[in-house]
Amino acid sequence: xxxxxxxxxxxxxxxxxxxxxxxxxxxxxxxxxxxxxxxxxxxxxxxxxxxxxxxxxxxxxxxxxxxxxxxxxxxxxxxxxxxxxxxxxxxxxxxxxxxxxxxxxxxxxxxxxxxxxxxxxxxxxxxxxxxxxxxxxxxxxxxxxxxxxxxxxxxxxxxxxxxxxxxxxxxxxxxxxxxxxxxxxxxxxxxxxxxxxxxxxxxxxxxxxxxxxxxxxxxxxxxxxxxxxxxxxxxxxxxxxxxxxxxxxxxxxxxxxxxxxxxxxxxxxxxxxxxxxxxxxxxxxxxxxxxxxxxxxxxxxxxxxxxxxxxxxxxxxxxxxxxxxxxxxxxxxxxxxxxxxxxxxxxxxxxxxxxxxxxxxxxxxxxxxxxxxxxxxxxxxxxxxxxxxxxxxxxxxxxxxxxxxxxxxxxxxxxxxxxxxxxxxxxxxxxxxxxxxxxxxxxxxxxxxxxxxxxxxxxxxxxxxxxxxxxxxxxxxxxxxxxxxxxxxxxxxxxxxxxxxxxxxxxxxxxxxxxxxxxxxxxxxxxxxxxxxxxxxxxxxxxxxxxxxxxxxxxxxxxxxxxxxxxxxxxxxxxxxxxxxxxxxxxxxxxxxxxxxxxxxxxxxxxxxxxxxxxxxxxxxxxxxxxxxxxxxxxxxxxxxxxxxxxxxxxxxxxxxxxxxxxxxxxxxxxxxxxx
Numbered sequence: 001x002x003x004x005x006x007x008x009x010x011x012x013x014x015x016x017x018x019x020x021x022x023x024x025x026x027x028x029x030x031x032x033x034x035x036x037x038x039x040x041x042x043x044x045x046x047x048x049x050x051x052x053x054x055x056x057x058x059x060x061x062x063x064x065x066x067x068x069x070x071x072x073x074x075x076x077x078x079x080x081x082x083x084x085x086x087x088x089x090x091x092x093x094x095x096x097x098x099x100x101x102x103x104x105x106x107x108x109x110x111x112x113x114x115x116x117x118x119x120x121x122x123x124x125x126x127x128x129x130x131x132x133x134x135x136x137x138x139x140x141x142x143x144x145x146x147x148x149x150x151x152x153x154x155x156x157x158x159x160x161x162x163x164x165x166x167x168x169x170x171x172x173x174x175x176x177x178x179x180x181x182x183x184x185x186x187x188x189x190x191x192x193x194x195x196x197x198x199x200x201x202x203x204x205x206x207x208x209x210x211x212x213x214x215x216x217x218x219x220x221x222x223x224x225x226x227x228x229x230x231x232x233x234x235x236x237x238x239x240x241x242x243x244x245x246x247x248x249x250x251x252x253x254x255x256x257x258x259x260x261x262x263x264x265x266x267x268x269x270x271x272x273x274x275x276x277x278x279x280x281x282x283x284x285x286x287x288x289x290x291x292x293x294x295x296x297x298x299x300x301x302x303x304x305x306x307x308x309x310x311x312x313x314x315x316x317x318x319x320x321x322x323x324x325x326x327x328x329x330x331x332x333x334x335x336x337x338x339x340x341x342x343x344x345x346x347x348x349x350x351x352x353x354x355x356x357x358x359x360x361x362x363x364x365x366x367x368x369x370x371x372x373x374x375x376x377x378x379x380x381x382x383x384x385x386x387x388x389x390x391x392x393x394x395x396x397x398x399x400x401x402x403x404x405x406x407x408x409x410x411x412x413x414x415x416x417x418x419x420x421x422x423x424x425x426x427x428x429x430x431x432x433x434x435x436x437x438x439x440x441x442x443x444x445x446x447x448x449x450x451x452x453x454x455x456x457x458x459x460x461x462x463x464x465x466x467x468x469x470x471x472x473x474x475x476x477x478x479x480x481x482x483x484x485x486x487x488x489x490x491x492x493x494x495x496x497x498x499x500x501x502x503x504x505x506x507x508x509x510x511x512x513x514x515x516x517x518x519x520x521x522x523x524x525x526x527x528x529x530x531x532x533x534x535x536x537x538x539x540x541x542x543x544x545x546x547x548x549x550x551x552x553x554x555x556x557x558x559x560x561x562x563x564x565x566x567x568x569x570x571x572x573x574x575x576x577x578x579x580x581x582x583x584x585x586x587x588x589x590x591x592x593x594x595x596x597x598x599x600x601x602x603x604x605x606x607x608x609x610x611x612x613x614x615x616x617x618x619x620x621x622x623x624x625x626x627x628x629x630x631x632x633x634x635x636x637x638x639x640x641x642x643x644x645x646x647x648x649x650x651x652x653x654x655x656x657x658x659x660x661x662x663x664x665x666x667x668x669x670x671x672x673x674x675x676x
Contacts, residue, residue, distance in 0.1 A: 005017075005018045005023060027075075028075055031055075031075050031077045031080075032051065032055070034077050035051065035054075035055075035077060035080055035081055035084065036051070038081055039081075039084060042085075044084070044085060044088050045088060045094070046084060046087070046088075046094070047094040047095075047096075047133075048096075049094060049095060049096035049097075049131075050084060050087045050093055050094040051080075051084065052096075053083075053087070053093060053202070053203075053204070054080040054081075054083040054084045054087065055075060055076075055080045056071075056072045056202075056203075056206070057072075057083060057201075057202030057203060058076045058079035058080040058082070058083050058202075059071070059072040059073030059074055059075060059076060060073045060074050060076055061073040062074060066186075066188075066236075067188045068186075068188070068210070072206075083201070083202065086200070086201060087201065090195070090198055090201055092144075092146050092195060092198075092204065093195075093198075093201050093204070095130050095131070095132065095144075096130065096131040097128060097129070097130050097131070097165075097193075097204050097205040098128075098129055098130075098131055098205070099126055099127065099128050099129075099205050099206070099207045100126070100127050100129075101124050101125070101126060101127070102125070102127055103124065103125065104124070108208075109207060109208035109209065109210065110122075110124055110174070110176065110207075110208070110209045110210070111210050112176065112178070112210070112211045112212065113210075113212045113214075113240075113272060113309050114214075114242070114307070114308060114309050115214060115216065115242045115309070118178045118181075118211060118212070118213045118214070121175060121176065121177045121179075122175070122176045122178075123173055123174070123175045123176075124173070124174060124176075125171050125172070125173050126171060126172055126173070126174055126191075126207055127169055127170075127171050128148075128163065128165055128169055128170050128171070128172070128193065128205060129168075129169030129170075130144065130165070130167060130169070132144075132167070134395075141167035142167065144166060144167045145164065145165070145166050146164075146165045146195060146204070147162065147163075147164055147165075147195070147196040147197065148162065148163040148164070148165050148193040148194065148195065148196065148204065149161065149162060149163075149193070149194045149195075149196050149199065150162065150163055150172065150191060150192070150193055151191070151192055151194065152174075152189060152190075152191045153189045153190050153191075153192075154187070154189030154209075155180075156176065156177050156178065156180055156181060156187070156189070156211075157174060157175070157176050157177075157189045157191065157209050158174065158175045158177075159172060159173075159174045159175075159191045160172050160173070162196070163193065165193075174191055174207075174209070176209060176211060178211050178213050181211060181213045182213065183213055183214070183215045183216070184213070184214065184215035184226075184227075184239050184240055184241065185212075185213065185238070185239070185240065186210060186211070186212045186238065186240065187210070187211045187212075187213070188208070188209070188210050188211075189208075189209050190206050190207065190208055190209065191206075191207040191209065192205070192206050192207075193205045193206075193207075212240050212309060212311075213240070214240040214241055214242040214309040215239070215240065215241050215242065216242050217241065217242060217243075217244050217332060219244070221331075222244055222247070222331065222332040222333075222358050222359065223329060223330065223331045223332070224241055224329075224330045225327070225328070225329050225330075226239050226312070226328040226329070226330065227239075228325070228327060229325075229326075230323045230324065230325045231263075231265060231314065231315065231316040231323065231324050231325075231326060232316055232322075232323045233316045233317065233318045233319075233320060233321065234315075234316075234318065235315060235316065236313060236314075236315045237313070237314045237315065238311065238312075238313045239311070239312045239313075239314075240309050240310070240311050240312075241309065241310050241312065241330060242309055243271070243304045243305065243306055243307065243308055243309065243310050243332065244306060244307075244332055244334075244358060245306045245307045245357075246306045246334040246336055246355075246357030246358050247304055247306045247332040247333065247334045247358060248303070248304065248305075248306065248333065248334050248335055248336060248554075248567070249301055249302060249303050249304055249332075249333050249334075249555075250301070250302045250304050250310070250330050250331065250332050250333070251299055251300070251301055251302075251330070251331045251332075251333065252267070252299065252300045252301075252302060252312070252328060252329070252330055253297055253298070253299050253328070253329045253331070254290055254292060254297065254298045254299075254300070254326050254327075254328055255296075255297045255326065255327045255328075255329075256292045256293065256294055256295060256296055256297075256324060256325070256326055257295075257325040257326075257327070258294060258295070259292075259294050259322075259324050259325065260294070260322075261294075261322070262291060262292065262293050263291075263292045263293075263316070263320050263322065263324040264289055264290070264291055264292070264316070264317040264319075264320035265289070265290040265292060265314055265315070265316060265317065265320075265324075265326065266287070266288075266289060266290070266314070266315050266316075266317055267286070267287065267288045267289075267290055267300060267312070267313070267314055268285075268286070268287045268311075268312075268313040268314075269284070269285065269286045269287075269302045269310060269311065269312055269313075270282060270284070270285050270286075270310070270311045270313075271284045271285075271304060271305055271308045271309065271310050271311070272308070272309075273305060273308065283303070284302075284303050284304060284305060284310075286302050286303070288300055289317070292324060292326065304332070306334065306336070312328075312330070314328070332358060333358060333359065333361060334355075334356060334357050334358040334359070334361070335354055335355070335356055335361055335363060335522075335554050335555070336354065336355045336356075336357060337352050337353070337354055337552075337554055337567055337568050338352050338353040338354075338355075339352045339568055340567075340568055340569065341568065341569045341570075341571070342532055342552065342568055342569070342570050342571070343570075343571045343572075343573070344532060344533065344534050344570070344571070344572045344573065345572075345573040346573075346575075347510070347534070348510075349503075349506070349509040349510070349531040349532055349533040349534075350531070350532045350570075351506075351529060351530065351531045351532065352529070352530050352532065352552065352568060353527055353528070353529050353530070354522075354527065354528050354529075354530060354554060355525075355526070355527045356522040356523070356524055356525065356526055357524075357525065358524065359524050360521070360522065360523050360524050361521075361522050362519070362520075362521055362522075363519040363520055363521070363522045363528070363554070363555075364518065364519040364554075364555050365502060365517065365518060365519050365530065365552065365553070365554050365555075366502075366518065366552070366553055367499070367500030367501075367502055367532060367550065367551070367552040367553070367570060368497045368498060368499055368500055368550050368551070369494065369497065369498040369500060369535060369539075369548040369549065369550035369570065369572060370493065370494055370497050370549070370550045370551075371419075371491040371492060371493055371494060371548070371549040371550070372491070372492040372494060372539050372540075372541060372542050372546055372547075372548055372549075372574075373489050373490070373491050373492075373546060373547045373548070373549050373571075374408060374489070374490050374492065374543075374546050375487050375488075375489055375545070375546075375547075376406040376407075376408055376468070376487065376488045376489070376490055377406075377485065377487055378404040378405060378406055378470075378484070378485065378486060378488075379405050379406065379407060380404075380405045381402060381403065381404045381405065381484045382402070382403045383400060383401070383402050383403075383477065383480055383481070383484075384400065384401055384403075385398050385399070385400055385401075386398075386399050386400065386401045386473070387399050393475060397475045398475065399434065399473055399474070399475055400473065400474060400475065400476075400477050400480055401471060401472070401473045401480075402471070402472045402473075402474075402480040402483055402484070403469055403470070403471050404469065404470045404471075404472075404483070404484075404486055404488075405467065405468070405469055406467065406468040406469075406470065406488060407465065407466065407467050407468070408465075408466055408468065408490055409464070409465045409466070410461045410462065410463055410464060410465075410466065410492070410541075411463065411540075411541040412463060412492075412495060412540055412541055413463055414463075414495060415460050415461060415462045415463075416460070416461065416492055416493050416494075416495060417458040417459065417460055417461075417492075417493040418440075418458065418459045418460075418461045418490060418491070418492055418493070419456055419457070419458040419459070419490070419491045419493075420438050420440070420451060420468060420470075420488060420489075420490050420491075421488070421489045421490070421491060422436060422438060422453065422470055422486070422488050423486065423487075423488070424436050424453050424472075425453055426453070426454065427453055427454070431453060432474075432479070433472050433473065433474050433479070434473045434474050434475070435471070435472070435473040436452060436453040436470075436471070436472050436473075437450065437451070437452055437470070437471045438450065438451050438452075438468060438469065438470045438471070438488075439468065439469045439471075440459060440461075440466055440467070440468045441466065441467050441468075441469075442461075442464055442465075442466055443464055443465045443466070443467075448461060448466065458493070468488075468490075470486070470488060472486075491549065492541065494539070494540065494548075495540065497550070498535040498537045498539070498548065498550070499535060499537075500532060500533070500534075500535055500550065500552065500570065500572075501516050501532075501533045501535065501536075502516050502517045502518070502530050502531070502532060502533075502552070503516060503517055503530070503531045503533070504517045504528060504529065504530060504531070505531065506531055508531070509531035509532075509533050512533070512536075514614065514644070517530060530552070532552060532570065534572050534575070535548075535572070539574050542574040543574060544574055544575065544576040544577070545573075545574065546573075546574040547571050547572065547573055547574065548571065548572040548573075548574060549569070549570070549571055550570045550572075551567070551568060551569055551570050552567065552568040552570050553567050553568070554567045554568070555567075602628070602631070602632060602635070602638075605624065605628060606628065606637060606638055606641060608624065609621060609624050609625060609628065609638075609641055610641055612624065613641070613644065613645050618645075621645060622645075625638075625641070625642050625645065629642070639669065639672050642669050642672075643666070643669040643670055643672075646662070646665050646666040646669045
C-alpha cells in the first residue's frame with residue numbers, strides 16, 4: 001500500500017509519501033473499523049472468520065499485479081459489508097475452515113519450486129477441517145455438515161467435484177501436472193470450496209497452488225541466456241533457473257543495445273533454502289543496482305547453492321525513465337567445499353576438500369579470523385509476571401518476563417566493536433519466544449546500547465567493565481525456566497585480523513611451513529585438500545575456552561576478491577597458556593642485568609632476522625645472520641633460523657655449481673643445529 005502520511009518532526013516536514021505494510025495495515029484497519037461499526041449499528045452478529053472471509057471474497061483483483069503481491073485483491077468495504085449481512089443467515093460462513101497438507105508438515109498450500117518437484121505429476125492429499133470456538137458444544141459439532149463444491153482455477157491442477165465436510169474434517173486429493181506450464185516462469189491457481197446450497201456466499205476456503213518450472217541449464221558450458229526484452233519503469237521480469245549441482249556462484253552479464261543516456265536496473269536474486277527460516281536473512285539473497293550505458297557490458301556475481309532453483313528478478317528503477325533493451329547471460333561456476341564449518345581445537349589441523357565440478361577454475365583461497373567470541377553465563381536471574389490480572393490473556397494466561405544478568409570486560413586499550421548474540425539471534429516470527437531484548441551498561445550504569453533478536457547491533461566500547469541484561473518473555477513459566485542458565489556468546493572484533501595458515505599437506509601444516517597455500521589452477525573435476533592450522537598470533541584479550549571466529553573463503557577468477565558470503569565458517573579454540581618454566585626464571589634471576597639486557601637485544605635482533613627472511617630480503621638477512629653468529633655461535637634458535645634461510649628452493653636459472661654450494665651450506669647448517 002501507499003499513502004501520504006504524517007511523519008516525525010525530526011525529518012523537518014509535515015508529511016511524505018510512504019509505502020509498504022506500514023501504510024497498507026492502517027488503511028485496512030480503518031476499513032475494518034467501518035465494517036464493525038456498521039455491523040454493531042445493525043446489531044448483526046459476526047465472527048473473526050466471517051469478517052476475514054467477507055473481505056477476501058469481496059476484494060477486487062488488479063490487472064498486471066501478481067497474486068503473490070496482492071493476495072485476493074484490494075479491499076472493498078461496501079461489498080464486504082453486503083456479504084457480512086448475508087452471512088448472518090448462513091451459520092457456516094461464521095466458522096473458520098482451514099486447509100493443510102499433513103504430509104508436508106501442515107503446509108497451508110502447495111509450493112513446487114525445484115526441478116525434482118516439477119519434472120512429473122504431483123499428487124497430494126489436502127485436509128479440510130473446521131476450527132470451532134472453544135465454547136462450541138458437541139451437539140453443534142454433530143450437526144455440522146456442509147456439501148461443498150470444489151473448483152480449480154487452472155486446468156493443470158485437478159480436484160474432485162464434490163466434498164462432504166463434517167466436524168472431523170475431510171481430505172481430498174489434488175493432482176498437479178506442470179508439463180504444459182512455461183519454462184522459467186511461476187504459475188498460480190486456487191482450489192476453492194463453495195457451499196453447494198449457497199454459492200453466492202463465495203468460497204468457504206481457498207487452497208493456493210504455486211508451481212515454479214525453472215529453466216534447465218544444459219551441461220557443458222553451463223550457460224543460459226534469458227529471453228530478450230525491453231525494460232521500462234514499473235514492470236517486472238521474473239525468471240527462474242535450475243542451478244546445476246556443484247555450482248557455487250553465477251556470473252550475470254548485462255549487455256545493452258543502442259540506447260541513449262544511462263539507465264538503472266534493479267537485480268534481486270533469491271534461493272529458498274530448506275535450512276533457512278523464511279523470516280531471516282538468506283545468505284544467498286542479493287539486491288544490486290545495475291548502471292547501464294550504451295554498448296557496455298556489466299558483470300555481477302551472485303552466490304548460489306547447487307541443485308536449488310534461483311529466482312532472478314529484474315526491473316527498471318522507477319525513477320529511471322525510458323526503455324532499455326538488455327541481453328542477459330548467466331554463466332555458472334563451481335568450487336565446492338567438503339565442509340561448511342571447521343573447528344581447530346588443538347595442534348592437529350582441520351582439513352577440507354575443494355573440488356571444481358563444472359569447469360576449470362582459477363582457485364583463490366584465504367583464511368582469517370576477525371572476532372573473539374566469549375561465552376557468558378548468567379550471574380543472576382529474575383522471573384516475574386508483567387501483566388495486571390485485568391489484562392490476562394484468554395484462558396487466564398499471563399505474560400512472564402525472564403531477566404538474566406551478565407558481566408564482561410573489554411581489556412583492549414583502544415575501543416572495539418562488541419556484538420552480543422543470544423541463541424535466539426536472527427529469528428523473528430520463527431522464534432519460540434514472544435519478545436527478546438538485551439541492554440548493556442558500563443560500570444557507572446550508563447546505557448551503552450540495546451538490541452533485539454533480528455538485526456546485528458554492534459557497540460563500540462572502550463576499555464572497562466560492563467554489565468548486560470537479557471530479557472525474554474513468554475506466557476509459559478516452564479519455557480522460561482529452561483533459560484535460567486542461558487549461555488550468551490559475545491563477539492569482540494579484533495583490532496587486527498589474524499591470518500590463518502593454509503597448507504596442502506599434513507606434514508607442512510604440522511611443521512608450520514612458511515609457504516602457505518593461496519590457490520592455483522584447477523582442472524574440471526580436480527580436487528585439492530587444504531589443511532587449516534591455528535594462527536601463530538595470540539588473540540588479544542583471549543582466555544582458554546574462548547573461540548576465535550572467522551572464515552575460510554573460496555573463490556575463483558583472476559579478479560577474485562573475498563566474497564561477502566562465507567563459504568566455510570572457521571572457529572579456533574584459544575589454547576591454554578603453557579606453565580611458566582620455573583628453572584628458566586631462576587636462571588634468569590641468577591644473571592646480571594648486563595647479561596639479561598644482552599639476551600633481550602639478541603632475541604629482538606633474531607625476531608628481525610626472521611622478518612627479513614619472510615620478506616625475502618636475502619642480503620640484509622645474510623648480513624644480520626653473520627653478525628649474530630659471530631656473537632652467539634651456539635644459540636640454537638639462531639642456528640634454526642639460519643637453517644630455515646638455507647633450506648629453500650633455488651632461484652630460476654641456478655647453475656649446478658650454485659646448487660651444490662647452496663646444498664652444502666644447508667647441510668653445514670643442519671649439522672650445526674644437531675651439534676647444538
